Amino acid sequence: MRALDLPAGSLGGIVAFYSLIHLRRDAVVPVLRDMARVLGKNGRLLVGCHLGQQDLHVDERFGQSVSLDATLFEPAELAEYLTEAGFTWRKP
Incomplete structure (x- = not known):
């Protein structure tokens, strides 16, 4: 997930359920940028995770x-990371 060995624009979608929680906050935007890189022009990213503000062990x-270490995100924080990585987003 940290370095996707895929060509740019090669995927139509990515499902990231309970995967971003395994990253430290400073690693989230670079990972999301790489996901954006491998998604096609109209590609979709579906993210699911527990909500919260803390880092757990x-x-x-x-x-x-x-x-087990986990990072919990508030919706506004995750939205900010997605925007910084180049995604447009919407609530389900």
Whole structure:
């Protein structure tokens, strides 16, 4: 996701469900820019994620030891990142 090995304009759409949450805030716009690069002229990006403002770290999940970091975004923050990366966006 950080460096898509695809030609520019080669995709009609990208589904990014619960993927951006695995990035630090400073990495989101560069990743979105690369997604914009590989999308065709009328390509679509569908983003889904939990809402929030915090950065989370989880050490245990369902009784198992894990090491999981997640970044939660407010809608306005995510909209700003999308705009900065060159996307136009709309609410569902």
